[in-house]
Amino acid sequence: MNNLSHIPSYLSAEHLGPWETFLVQIDRVEPHLNPELRPLTPILTRPMRALIVNVPIRLDNGEMAHFEGYRVHHNLARGPGKGGIRYHPDVTLSEVMALSAWMTVKNAVVNVPFGGAKGGVRVDPRQLSLAELERLTRRYTSEIHILLGQDKDIPAPDINTNEQTMAWMMDTYSMNEGRTAMGVVTGKPISLGGSLGRKDATGRGVFVATVEAARRIGMNIADAKVAVQGFGNVGEAAARLFSDAGAKVVALQDSSGAIANPAGLDVRAVKAWRQQHGTLVGALGTEVITTDSFWSMDADILIVAAMENQITATNAGLIRARLICEGANGPTTPEADLILQERGITVIPDVLANAGGVTVSYFEWVQDISAFFWTEDEINARLDRIMREAFAAVWEAAKTKGITMRTAAFVLGCERVLLAHKVRGLYP
Numbered sequence: 001m002n003n004l005s006h007i008p009s010y011l012s013a014e015h016l017g018p019w020e021t022f023l024v025q026i027d028r029v030e031p032h033l034n035p036e037l038r039p040l041t042p043i044l045t046r047p048m049r050a051l052i053v054n055v056p057i058r059l060d061n062g063e064m065a066h067f068e069g070y071r072v073h074h075n076l077a078r079g080p081g082k083g084g085i086r087y088h089p090d091v092t093l094s095e096v097m098a099l100s101a102w103m104t105v106k107n108a109v110v111n112v113p114f115g116g117a118k119g120g121v122r123v124d125p126r127q128l129s130l131a132e133l134e135r136l137t138r139r140y141t142s143e144i145h146i147l148l149g150q151d152k153d154i155p156a157p158d159i160n161t162n163e164q165t166m167a168w169m170m171d172t173y174s175m176n177e178g179r180t181a182m183g184v185v186t187g188k189p190i191s192l193g194g195s196l197g198r199k200d201a202t203g204r205g206v207f208v209a210t211v212e213a214a215r216r217i218g219m220n221i222a223d224a225k226v227a228v229q230g231f232g233n234v235g236e237a238a239a240r241l242f243s244d245a246g247a248k249v250v251a252l253q254d255s256s257g258a259i260a261n262p263a264g265l266d267v268r269a270v271k272a273w274r275q276q277h278g279t280l281v282g283a284l285g286t287e288v289i290t291t292d293s294f295w296s297m298d299a300d301i302l303i304v305a306a307m308e309n310q311i312t313a314t315n316a317g318l319i320r321a322r323l324i325c326e327g328a329n330g331p332t333t334p335e336a337d338l339i340l341q342e343r344g345i346t347v348i349p350d351v352l353a354n355a356g357g358v359t360v361s362y363f364e365w366v367q368d369i370s371a372f373f374w375t376e377d378e379i380n381a382r383l384d385r386i387m388r389e390a391f392a393a394v395w396e397a398a399k400t401k402g403i404t405m406r407t408a409a410f411v412l413g414c415e416r417v418l419l420a421h422k423v424r425g426l427y428p
Helices: 018-032 038-045 093-109 130-143 163-177 201-216 233-244 267-277 291-295 334-342 356-370 376-401 405-424
Strands: 049-058 064-075 081-088 115-122 153-157 225-229 248-254 257-260 287-289 301-304 323-326 346-348
Touching: 018 038, 018 093, 018 334, 018 405, 038 405, 049 093, 049 130, 064 093, 064 130, 081 093, 081 130, 081 163, 081 356, 093 115, 093 356, 093 405, 115 153, 130 163, 153 163, 153 356, 201 233, 201 301, 201 323, 201 346, 201 356, 201 376, 225 233, 233 248, 233 267, 233 301, 248 291, 257 291, 334 346, 346 405, 356 376, 376 405
Parallel strands: 081 115, 081 153, 225 248, 225 301, 301 323, 323 346
Antiparallel strands: 049 064, 064 115, 248 257, 257 287
């Protein structure tokens, strides 16, 4: 990546982080875009706006603590901003910018009427009490209030945030507005206008996309061996669905360690063990393995559902799986992407694979606005259809143009965004 015009002046060229990964992806996709839209590509290489806020809170001991928060709108050409809020000690502006940009592409790939946004607070939530987390959430919401609104920007849960976090955000926004505004966030509790099927939606989307890919490369899911990195909402739901479909989940890894059983893990039993003990390690019928052993596990399918930059040039050569599905955002570095491509490994990119969450968030938003709610069967059927149609479009574009699925997904998504800009024109 050497085009300095793509680097915002408030980021150091030496510390671009995840934003550089996104810029490399745009550079790689640009030659494949419609020539009429190609001159508009620089729009994608700059966020529309980035808000940095101080988040002061009173701790339980009476002291005051300060945390840095972010909310970034990458692009709103196709609709209001949509993207999660994460609480993590490693959150940076570069990361939030990249995540918002991937949301722009992702929403366009599955063709939901949202733009790309993302937010985060640099904090270790494990160090805060529940009351302190509530104060942090409410203060952060108040600081970014100027960007929010059901027709402007709709947050959702992400790493270390959940439906309770969204309930606090919705209530804070509503109190400031003087009215109950359920549609301002998604991923809420069912009692506050949340949608059935939302909790498993991202993992379900990962499962559906993987099934579609496996069918096209002649792999039978019922006979497949699956390794899953990350065992949060996404990884756990995906692992459970693969197990229910007859696949063998042979390895799991999260921040607590990695475990394996070549005969297949009992996913529900492992989940219960981790809930009780706070770790995967020690679950009945499993053996502890090293990180390198996890990556080189004898598996047909690898699900990466943790954080960014997990598959790198260092470990890409270890992977034995024929099919990789990106449940996390940005888990594969550009260097690793080339290695996997050279090795003939099919990668279902994040902007397609993990779009199930934002798709059901869209359903929740629609239900809140209309005050008419659907059954879980209806939601799952609509989600499955959208994921299958999006997968088919990306697969066909990849085959027709002779490009990777990641490039194909970016072509479809970016062209939809750029076409919206072209039709709307420039104001003023």
